[in-house]
Amino acid sequence: MIEIKNLYKSFGAKSVLSGTTLTIAKGESLAIIGQSGCGKSVLLKHIIGLLKPNAGEVIVEGENIWRLSLERLYEIRQKFGILFQGAALFDSMNVSENISLGLREHTLMSDTEIAARVKDCLAMVGLSGSEDLKPSELSGGMKKRVGLARAIAMKPSYVLYDEPTTGLDPITADTINELIIRLNERLHVTTVVVTHDMVSTYKVADRIVMLHDGKIIYSGTPSEIRETDNPVVRQFIEGRAEGPIKTASTRAT
Amino acid sequence: MKSPVNQATLPHTIARVGHLALDFFNEAGTAAILMFRILAGGKNLWKDRKLFFEQALRQGVRSLPLVMLVGIFTGAVTAWQYNYQLKGYVPLQYLGVSTLKAVVIELGPVLTALIIAGRVSASIAAELGTMRVTEQIDALESMGISPIRFLAVPRFFANLFMMPVLVTLADFIAMMGASFVATVLLGMTAAMFWNQIPTFFEVRDVVAGIIKALVFGAITALMGCHIGFATRGGAEGVGMATIRAFVWSCLLILVMDYVLAMMLF
Numbered sequence: 206m207i208e209i210k211n212l213y214k215s216f217g218a219k220s221v222l223s224g225t226t227l228t229i230a231k232g233e234s235l236a237i238i239g240q241s242g243c244g245k246s247v248l249l250k251h252i253i254g255l256l257k258p259n260a261g262e263v264i265v266e267g268e269n270i271w272r273l274s275l276e277r278l279y280e281i282r283q284k285f286g287i288l289f290q291g292a293a294l295f296d297s298m299n300v301s302e303n304i305s306l307g308l309r310e311h312t313l314m315s316d317t318e319i320a321a322r323v324k325d326c327l328a329m330v331g332l333s334g335s336e337d338l339k340p341s342e343l344s345g346g347m348k349k350r351v352g353l354a355r356a357i358a359m360k361p362s363y364v365l366y367d368e369p370t371t372g373l374d375p376i377t378a379d380t381i382n383e384l385i386i387r388l389n390e391r392l393h394v395t396t397v398v399v400t401h402d403m404v405s406t407y408k409v410a411d412r413i414v415m416l417h418d419g420k421i422i423y424s425g426t427p428s429e430i431r432e433t434d435n436p437v438v439r440q441f442i443e444g445r446a447e448g449p450i451k452t453a454s455t456r457a458t
Numbered sequence: 459m460k461s462p463v464n465q466a467t468l469p470h471t472i473a474r475v476g477h478l479a480l481d482f483f484n485e486a487g488t489a490a491i492l493m494f495r496i497l498a499g500g501k502n503l504w505k506d507r508k509l510f511f512e513q514a515l516r517q518g519v520r521s522l523p524l525v526m527l528v529g530i531f532t533g534a535v536t537a538w539q540y541n542y543q544l545k546g547y548v549p550l551q552y553l554g555v556s557t558l559k560a561v562v563i564e565l566g567p568v569l570t571a572l573i574i575a576g577r578v579s580a581s582i583a584a585e586l587g588t589m590r591v592t593e594q595i596d597a598l599e600s601m602g603i604s605p606i607r608f609l610a611v612p613r614f615f616a617n618l619f620m621m622p623v624l625v626t627l628a629d630f631i632a633m634m635g636a637s638f639v640a641t642v643l644l645g646m647t648a649a650m651f652w653n654q655i656p657t658f659f660e661v662r663d664v665v666a667g668i669i670k671a672l673v674f675g676a677i678t679a680l681m682g683c684h685i686g687f688a689t690r691g692g693a694e695g696v697g698m699a700t701i702r703a704f705v706w707s708c709l710l711i712l713v714m715d716y717v718l719a720m721m722l723f
Contacts, residue, residue: 250596253599253600255596255599255600275604279602279603279604280602282599282600282601282602283601283602285600287597287600289593289596289597290593291592291593293592293593293594293596293597294594294597295589295594295597296588296589296594306601306603307601307602307603310601310602310603311602359601
């Protein structure tokens with residue numbers, strides 16, 4: 206279980222998270238939605254300690270991650286796999302080296318075992334045979350899938366996705382959605398998806414929370430959110446420019 | 459009566475100077491902490507020897523042609539200008555030993571380090587800066603891999619190891635260049651050029667040159683890593699990081715050259 210308690214985070218004068226509180230149960234598939242730039246990715250990075258809050262706590266399986274030694278924090282992080290928005294593949298390594306890096310660093314697996322694991326991971330994401338390709342030779346969708354293969358290589362307990370379908374065409378985006386569902390079923394992981402893609406949200410999530418003005422303002426199932434009368438949530442899920450959520454252009458008029 | 463304009467800008471100027479000083483000390487402190495963490499990470503160097511050798515090849519071996527080119531011309535111009543400067547004051551037979559001291563103590567280490575600042579420090583900053591802005595460093599952290607251990611330590615120690623090697627080679631090539639100019643263009647014999655060197659040669663000079671090389675190697679790698687890790691702001695940020703790494707490496711090389719000269723001589 207992951208508990209986020211009263212998190213505050215600012216970058217200079219800009220306040221991003223203002224008392225964010227959220228609990229993520231073991232095994233659930235949670236989607237965090239919100240406007241672009243509202244702090245969804247910032248929240249995600251707090252979960253694995255990539256960002257330090259100004260105040261508040263992040264507790265993973267009973268351990269406050271900011272009270273841990275660096276060594277223990279790195280151990281906790283091995284329970285997580287994360288798919289970054291741009292996949293964040295290591296340019297200097299090919300696909301196989303990218304996926305196997307964690308295995309080489311943290312396990313005593315032989316080269317043969319590692320190669321077999323890499324092959325399995327690539328098969329799971331539908332990219333068998335691409336071991337020798339470099340990231341520069343991959344399309345956007347392929348990069349995301351290799352990023353996903355890397356995220357699951359260490360058999361994590363939690364998989365975090367930062368805008369997994371952003372920048373992809375609808376068909377490739379749905380391929381990623383199907384992968385997320387399939388991995389969730391096969392690996393029995395806890396899934397957290399940060400997204401503003403409502404099609405993806407309805408498909409992959411058991412529960413949806415919305416981040417707005419630095420706080421979680423809604424939590425419910427996909428069918429509950431469709432029936433909500435919360436005007437902020439309604440404006441977002443219906444994709445309307447007019448409403449209580451002001452953008453730069455609607456503020457000007 | 460003071461001008462109202464002066465009264466308004468003076469507090470602003472003082473505040474600006476204060477901010478700059480705070481930024482400088484903040485950055486110096488961060489770089490110092492990184493340095494300590496890199497040195498502490500040296501214990502993993504054997505485990506990461508593959509990474510170390512890759513960096514030694516990239517930073518050191520591939521810099522050889524440029525360093526040798528710089529060395530030849532450094533020696534040649536030193537010999538030529540010493541001939542002009544010493545004429546009428548110091549007999550020409552001392553040209554060889556004068557050139558040797560200038561090259562080994564100063565020109566070899568400093569010019570080699572400045573070349574490496576441009577070639578290596580800037581490229582480390584660009585590479586790590588790109589990794590920072592594309593979240594590759596976050597990806598390493600999220601996999602439980604220390605970016606300092608995986609990225610900075612091999613680069614630092616590779617540069618620390620290769621810089622004295624490059625400087626020694628540069629010194630040797632420079633003396634070959636000086637010898638060529640002296641014998642072919644200045645009419646000296648080889649015996650005239652080389653004979654005074656054993657009399658006046660001091661091991662201390664070579665040791666001082668090596669110490670400078672080690673310090674400069676540490677500076678160029680540290681600046682590349684520190685500025686690379688701190689990069690923000692996309693492609694523009696990476697571009698600025700490359701320039702900053704080169705500029706700061708050069709500045710610190712020149713400052714430390716003076717400090718080391720005061721300490722060693």
